[in-house]
Amino acid sequence: MLLCSCFGNVAQAADKPAYGAELEGFNYPWPVAQYAFQSQQQSLHMAYMDLQPAKANGHTVVLLHGKNFCGATWEATARSLSEAGYRVVMPDQIGFCKSSKPRAYQYSFQQLAQNTQALLASLSIDKAIIMGHSTGGMLATRYSLMYPKQTEQLVLVNPIGLEDWKAKGVPYIGVDGWYQRELKVTDERIRNYERNTYYAGEWRPAYEKWVQMLAGMYRGPGKEIVAWNSALLYDMIYSQPVYYELAQIQVPTLLLIGEKDTTAPGKDLASAADRAKLGNYPVLAREAAARIPGAALVLFPDYGHAPQMQAPAEFHQALLAHLLPHQ
Template sequence: MPVPLRRWLPGLFLGTALPLTALPLTALAEAPQYGPELQGFEYPYALKHFAFESQGQSLQMGYMDVAAHGKANGRTVVLMHGKNFCGATWDSSIKALSDAGYRVIAPDQIGFCTSSKPAHYQYTFQQLAANTQQLLKALGVQKATLLGHSTGGMLATRYALLYPDQVERLALVNPIGLEDWKALGVPYRTVDLWYQRELKVTAQGIRDYERSTYYGGRWKPEFDRWVDMLAGLSNGPGKTQVAWNSALIYDMIFTQPVYYEFKDLKMPTLLLIGTSDTTAIGKDIAPPPVKARIGRYDELGKQVARLIPQSTLVEFPGLGHAPQMEEPAQFHKALLGWLDNTPPVR
């Protein structure tokens, strides 16, 4: 696989990319590019595919199904990735959970990563939850603990609301949707505008956005692999279909809040919150007074913990949007400690 020359990938994730003529030819030749279903990118565990019918189409979901390492405890954890993440970005969590005796299933949702990106699809969190439920049924999983990160936290919440009898415990890692941005005054951005924005994605833009929004201005070399993954998918041969599906998904996230239903969750729920996170959909176009008060995870975690009946809040002071990637040992100690001491719903 070619090695990316990262320092020569300019452009803005939330703005206008520089023209290709501004890039040295070596950068254009060496920048990673992956297929529309992330072909060419190596996953940390064996990648499998689940074929099914949805909305009159034949689709497939990529997923990893990792057995317990050592003494199995008979329980399953299902990992739900975020918008700018994939099943692969759960690599350290898969190992930690498997080592602790859990079977771990990490799917890529439709529209993301190694899964189908249909030209026409009505994206709803209910639909993605139903897709995942079909996968789990096919794998013989009747009950599981859900661990959702970012947008995956919204999906895990929706899944738990739809299928409460199939969810033993729910853990949410810096989930977005802890507030309703449209109700707070963030302007609506049409799918067409999202699409034009997504066509301009570059590796340097992704890195700059994530450094400032996710990691409080910090960066670790190991994050570069995930930047290359996302940029290589967004700028590969499936560029337009990736951008179109991404636009539809952003519209789903903005228009389908779960905030008002946190009070209805019936299972033990863990909130794992990096307090320096500032993620909020549409923040870049919000009026200054609105921008100043959204995406405040140091406040949002506490607020939502009060809404969820059986909640436990664990905060990671100074960490950002992805504490499981930023400080894996600290994160997994907290997660496994809660799992060990919180009986699952029977």
């Protein structure tokens, strides 16, 4: 009966929606604005939500999403931060979710950081707490390295990039290889990957909404451009490590790590021997905290890649306890 109930929850939640290439048809929890700008000789737009608190404490948190996530997946964290007095800005990066997906774009973490800084400048935000999850952690790290004076605090939630995958056995497959893989994306593949990699075999019906958000773009009329941009982004992630520059971070840094995480992009491409050594977050977290000057480390032994989604109350209590100005 339990098994039938679980599958029933998944089937009921999965109405197989088909969204547009810019996630048209999927509703975000707050109004979405668009920052229009010129980059690499083309007109682009960057979607974002700007949540204003009822009683402002004078600080802004910028939430940077991961590769399989969007600004909307920060909903619970944004509510918690807003209730504590923070202004919260949640952008969708170029290539993701409700933002532009150009046919040709030289993706780099430097470029995405520059785009983010331009967005914040347009909102008259001179300094902010930069908080990144997963791939957003790589971007947040790069942002802090490029703009230390604009970074009040760096917060990394299960960031990827705490190791160099290409140096540890993940073979190069190029943009074309990633594109072929991305064309095969389905909700079942996303769900199985996240269940096995993010959540240590656990699955909850609440996660299904985010699976369908992502899978819906791969069912829609713009699925090819979605897959192409995703391939370009995977190549960026693979080829542009921030691992070697962790010791150069100059801003107060907080790491919030679920220890059951085993994420390592391209791990399935590596040999069995190399695969076993990748994505060891209990080790990676401690090594990163030791390399980043003065970093604070909070561990969640029972949770995986997204502790803010697995255990929001526990996670947000820990976050607010370490977040400026409440230290």
